[in-house]
Amino acid sequence: MRANGRPFKARIGANESSFGPSPKAVEAMCVAAPEVWMYGDSECHDLRLALAAHHGVTPAHISVGEGIDGLLGLLVRMMVAPGDPVVTSDGAYPTFNYHVAGFGGVLHKVPYRDDHEDPGALLVRAEEVGAKLLYFCNPDNPMGTWHSARVVERMVKALPDATLLVLDEAYIDAAPAGTAPDINPDNPSVIRMRTFSKLYGLAGLRVGYAIGAPELIAMFDRIRNHFGMGRIAQAGALAALHDQGWLTHVQTELAAAKARIGQIAAQNGLYALPSATSFVALDTGRDGAFAKALVDALMARDVFVRMPFVAPQNRCIRVSAGPQAAMDAFESALPSALAEISGKS
Amino acid sequence: MRANGRPFKARIGANESSFGPSPKAVEAMCVAAPEVWMYGDSECHDLRLALAAHHGVTPAHISVGEGIDGLLGLLVRMMVAPGDPVVTSDGAYPTFNYHVAGFGGVLHKVPYRDDHEDPGALLVRAEEVGAKLLYFCNPDNPMGTWHSARVVERMVKALPDATLLVLDEAYIDAAPAGTAPDINPDNPSVIRMRTFSKLYGLAGLRVGYAIGAPELIAMFDRIRNHFGMGRIAQAGALAALHDQGWLTHVQTELAAAKARIGQIAAQNGLYALPSATSFVALDTGRDGAFAKALVDALMARDVFVRMPFVAPQNRCIRVSAGPQAAMDAFESALPSALAEISGKS
Numbered sequence: 001m002r003a004n005g006r007p008f009k010a011r012i013g014a015n016e017s018s019f020g021p022s023p024k025a026v027e028a029m030c031v032a033a034p035e036v037w038m039y040g041d042s043e044c045h046d047l048r049l050a051l052a053a054h055h056g057v058t059p060a061h062i063s064v065g066e067g068i069d070g071l072l073g074l075l076v077r078m079m080v081a082p083g084d085p086v087v088t089s090d091g092a093y094p095t096f097n098y099h100v101a102g103f104g105g106v107l108h109k110v111p112y113r114d115d116h117e118d119p120g121a122l123l124v125r126a127e128e129v130g131a132k133l134l135y136f137c138n139p140d141n142p143m144g145t146w147h148s149a150r151v152v153e154r155m156v157k158a159l160p161d162a163t164l165l166v167l168d169e170a171y172i173d174a175a176p177a178g179t180a181p182d183i184n185p186d187n188p189s190v191i192r193m194r195t196f197s198k199l200y201g202l203a204g205l206r207v208g209y210a211i212g213a214p215e216l217i218a219m220f221d222r223i224r225n226h227f228g229m230g231r232i233a234q235a236g237a238l239a240a241l242h243d244q245g246w247l248t249h250v251q252t253e254l255a256a257a258k259a260r261i262g263q264i265a266a267q268n269g270l271y272a273l274p275s276a277t278s279f280v281a282l283d284t285g286r287d288g289a290f291a292k293a294l295v296d297a298l299m300a301r302d303v304f305v306r307m308p309f310v311a312p313q314n315r316c317i318r319v320s321a322g323p324q325a326a327m328d329a330f331e332s333a334l335p336s337a338l339a340e341i342s343g344k345s
Numbered sequence: 346m347r348a349n350g351r352p353f354k355a356r357i358g359a360n361e362s363s364f365g366p367s368p369k370a371v372e373a374m375c376v377a378a379p380e381v382w383m384y385g386d387s388e389c390h391d392l393r394l395a396l397a398a399h400h401g402v403t404p405a406h407i408s409v410g411e412g413i414d415g416l417l418g419l420l421v422r423m424m425v426a427p428g429d430p431v432v433t434s435d436g437a438y439p440t441f442n443y444h445v446a447g448f449g450g451v452l453h454k455v456p457y458r459d460d461h462e463d464p465g466a467l468l469v470r471a472e473e474v475g476a477k478l479l480y481f482c483n484p485d486n487p488m489g490t491w492h493s494a495r496v497v498e499r500m501v502k503a504l505p506d507a508t509l510l511v512l513d514e515a516y517i518d519a520a521p522a523g524t525a526p527d528i529n530p531d532n533p534s535v536i537r538m539r540t541f542s543k544l545y546g547l548a549g550l551r552v553g554y555a556i557g558a559p560e561l562i563a564m565f566d567r568i569r570n571h572f573g574m575g576r577i578a579q580a581g582a583l584a585a586l587h588d589q590g591w592l593t594h595v596q597t598e599l600a601a602a603k604a605r606i607g608q609i610a611a612q613n614g615l616y617a618l619p620s621a622t623s624f625v626a627l628d629t630g631r632d633g634a635f636a637k638a639l640v641d642a643l644m645a646r647d648v649f650v651r652m653p654f655v656a657p658q659n660r661c662i663r664v665s666a667g668p669q670a671a672m673d674a675f676e677s678a679l680p681s682a683l684a685e686i687s688g689k690s
Contacts, residue, residue, distance in 0.1 A: 017382050029378040029577065033371045036581070037362050037546040066411060069570045095571065102568050201382040204576030223447050225414045226440065231549030232374065232577055236381070 006302065009329035010322060013304040014203070015141065015171075015279050018322040019253050021201035021236070022246035028239035029205075032232045040231035047229075047238045051209055054241060057185040060214040063221070064229055064237075068170055068193045068208040071220070073099045075191065075210070076133070078219050079164060080105035085129035089117045091142070091310030093168065096135050105132070112313060115273055115281070116145045119155045127160045134159070137168040139175050142308040142318050144275030152181035156190055164216075165190045170208075171277035173199040173247060174254055179276060188213040198278055199250050200240045207237040254278055257321035264331045268338055273316070281308070281316040288314035290341065297337035303330055351647065354674035355667060358649040359548070360486065360624050363667040364598050366546035366581070367591035373584035374550075377577045385576040392574075392583045396554055399586060402530040405559040408566070409574055409582075413515055413538045413553040416565070418444045420536065420555070421478070423564050424509060425450035430474035434462045436487070436655030438513065441480050450477070457658060460618055460626070461490045464500045472505045479504070482513040484520050487653040487663050489620030497526035501535055509561075510535045515553075516622035518544040518592060519599055524621060533558040543623055544595050545585045552582040599623055602666035609676045613683055618661070626653070626661040633659035635686065642682035648674055 011018060048059040055062075065071035072095060080086060082104030088096060090109035100107050108129050110121045117140050126134045136155070139146035152167065159165055169192055172180050183190050191212035197203040207229070210217065240246070261280040262272035271283040284291050291307045294317055298305050308314045319330065356363060393404040400407075410416035417440060425431060427449030433441060435454035445452050453474050455466045462485050471479045481500070484491035497512065504510055514537055517525050528535050536557035542548040552574070555562065585591070606625045607617040616628040629636050636652045639662055643650055653659045664675065 011383065014384060016384060020379060020382050026378045026381075029381070030375040032549075033374040033378075033581075034365060036371075036374070036549040037365050038356065039359060039361060039542075039548045040551075066570065066573060069572065073570060098571075197384075203384045203572075204377075204381040206573065206575045225411065225418060226443075227414065227548075228411060228551065230551045230575075230578070233551075233575070236378075 008304045009302040009333075010326035011304050012320040012322045012326050012330060013306040013318070015198060015277070015320045016203045017199055017201035017250060017278060018320070018326055019201060019250045022240050022243040024243045024246070025200075025202065025236045025240040029232050029236040032235035036231050038231060039227045040229050040234050042226045044229050044234055047234050047241075050238055050241050055211060057211060058214070061185045061211055061217060062209055063217045063224070064207065064209045065220070065224065066206045066208070066228055067197055068168060068195045069095050070206070070228075071193060071208050071210050072096050072166070073102075074220055074224055075166065076100055076103050076105065077223060079132050084132045086133045086135070087122055087126045087129065087131040088135040089122065091308055091313045092117065092135060092137055093141060094309070096166070096168075100133075112143065115143045115313060116140065116147065119147060119151055123155060123158050123160075126163045131160070131163045133166050134163050135166045135168065137170070139171045139179065139276035141171065141277060142281060142306075143313055143316070144273055144277040144279055144281050144318075146175055146179055146276035149178050149181040153183070156181070156183060156187065159189050163189070166193065167191065168193045170195045170198050174251065174278045175276035185211060186213050188216055191216060196237045196240055199247055199254070200237075201250065202236055202240060205233050205236050207233050253323065254321045257323070257327055260327050261319050261321065261330070264327070264334060268334050279318050279320040281313075281318050283316050286315055287311075291315055291317050293341040294337055297340050298333055301333035301337060303333045353649045354647040354678075355671035356649050357665040357667045357671050357675065358651040358663070360543060360622070360665045361548045362544055362546035362595060362623060363665070363671055364546060364595045367585050367588040369588045369591070370545075370547065370581045370585040374577050374581040377580035381576050383576060384572045385574050385579050387571045389574050389579055392579050392586075395583055395586050400556060402556060403559070406530045406556055406562060407554055408562045408569070409552065409554045410565070410569065411551045411553070411573060412542055413513060413540045414440050415551070415573075416538060416553050416555050417441050417511070418447075419565055419569055420511065421445055421448050421450065422568060424477050429477045431478045431480070432467055432471045432474065432476040433480040434467065436653055436658045437462065437480060437482055438486060439654070441511070441513075445478075457488065460488045460658060461485065461492065464492060464496055468500060468503050468505075471508045476505070476508045478511050479508050480511045480513065482515070484516045484524065484621035486516065486622060487651075488626050488658060488661070489618055489622040489624055489663075491520055491524055491621035494523050494526040498528070501526070501528060501532065504534050508534070511538065512536065513538045515540045515543050519596065519623045520621035530556060531558050533561055536561060541582045541585055544592060544599070545582075546595065547581055547585055550578050550581050552578050598668065599666045602668070602672055605672050606664050606666060606675070609672070609679060613679050624663050624665040626658075626663050628661050631660055632656075636660055636662050638686040639682055642685050643678055646678035646682055648678045650675075
């Protein structure tokens with residue numbers, strides 16, 4: 001936005017929830033603001049208690065951190081020594097890869113299959129290389145596709161002994177029923193990552209959490225910043241969690257916006273991939289260069305979208321669902337953006 | 346506080362500024378709250394620009410992080426490999442030690458001298474062991490004592506070639522003129538740490554920053570969490586920085602409160618060490634067990650103070666300056682707390 005020099009008409013590129021946070025969360029943050037001279041609770045006691053109740057686990061199963069990004073950094077530090085093998089999908093979350101590289105791990109990447117992460121191939125690779133971590137994002141970013149709970153549950157059962165499954169469920173609240181697997185929270189082979197950044201609309205607050213076996217969760221306490229979670233962050237997340245009505249509202253709005261993105265795509269000859277997330281990947285039917293030109297042409301029209309960065313997924317653009325004005329701006333910009341780059345090519 | 350089951354009458358143990366944050370910072374945070382669905386600027390552009398202007402350096406000299414704690418963690422990760430020697434004072438900031446231990450560094454501790462960190466001995470030890478980092482907090486926590494700018498400048502000149510000086514200036518805004526050294530910001534041998542947690546009254550917001558040579562500062566970008574600094578955090582810190590009038594107000598209040606702590610101490614037979622920070626170390630004239638009993642007796646009276654944890658500094662208790670009500674509560678609780686533990690001993 002700064003590079004552009006003017007505000008976007010539609011900020012639908014970073015999978016933020018432009019439906020906004022719960023008004024109750026906003027109120028809680030404003031109430032906390034004058035009290036911010038005090039450190040936040042170093043144990044995130046109230047938030048962990050509420051999260052535990054929400055998920056039917058104990059607070060000992062939950063570690064709160066500075067977004068999933070922060071938790072992934074701590075997890076990689078804990079589990080990956082220089083030279084250790086780690087498995088992910090080729091084109092999945094770059095921040096995970098960034099942390100693995102940062103701590104000297106060796107990444108092994110498995111191709112997507114039909115625009116889905118490929119559980120079978122991921123497991124085979126994890127076994128082959130003796131992976132310390134296997135990263136799996138369900139529903140997936142950047143494609144929006146997903147696997148059913150049953151598939152994930154089978155994956156958990158088939159994990160190699162040496163491998164910890166990092167199940168990134170940042171978008172799970174946007175997924176259909178039957179997507180979140182039933183996993184024994186005491187299972188030491190899986191850690192689930194959740195966030196307030198997506199459907200809860202609190203990306204700029206930096207609050208995520210991990211759910212896992214208590215002995216694994218306790219390891220975070222040995223390396224995390226003791227007072228890392230701020231006071232406003234804890235207050236905002238707690239109020240957001242308590243306002244499940246807002247989450248339902250956002251889910252309803254999301255579904256409508258995603259349907260509209262699909263219609264806009266179809267009107268313009270693009271194919272909308274099915275999505276269980278807060279965004280839709282639109283297949284241009286061309287290649288990465290074409291999709292990049294389309295992203296740039298939309299940006300020139302003050303519509304901010306992004307795209308996958310690995311072939312063949314990078315034939316798509318990725319459009320976050322947003323309120324009507326954002327969808328209107330996208331609808332209005334897309335035809336001329338397409339015309340411009342088709343004329344060029 | 347949770348363990349106690351009721352609010353403190355005086356929360357003067359964690360060196361938080363109970364004078365509170367700038368009302369303009371509070372307003373900025375509330376304005377930012379509804380916009381927190383957006384990630385914060387990954388480069389902290391506006392805040393770094395303002396900090397650069399404030400310090401007469403360029404934005405390339407500044408890295409913003411999740412408090413000094415977060416920055417120290419990144420710095421240790423960057424500079425300290427397992428087995429590498431690091432020098433600090435025995436009884437200085439435990440979070441620095443925590444990070445060094447966490448990354449496998451070997452701590453070498455130098456005793457305080459007359460309740461001051463000992464620059465000469467620190468330098469000798471750094472030379473002897475070939476320290477990668479030399480941590481020096483000026484003014485000092487937990488004793489409140491300080492060295493003049495001239496001493497620190499001589500320290501910088503005398504640093505061993507292999508050693509980076511970590512100059513923690515968390516309390517510098519409470520220090521008398523002539524305490525902050527004049528250091529060439531391009532000097533690659535020093536990194537200064539500053540924070541919004543202390544006099545700016547934003548401990549629960551988690552914003553600190555490092556000032557150093559651009560090539561050193563750029564290293565943070567290679568390992569930090571890209572979106573680690575939240576939107577409200579950046580807005581609050583920026584507004585606080587711009588409200589230097591509030592800082593002046595807090596400095597005035599602080600000075601008065603510290604003088605009052607000295608009076609209360611004297612009335613009760615305790616000796617107040619000179620302080621260039623936002624707290625005062627009070628010498629009980631006894632030992633660590635006595636000081637611990639006093640801390641506990643004050644806590645039982647809902648007055649939260651802390652103490653140094655290494656002998657002989659742990660003969661003191663550490664009392665943060667606060668507004669009148671907090672000082673009243675301390676004045677009221679201290680005589681009976683002392684009477685109780687003196688009766689016991």
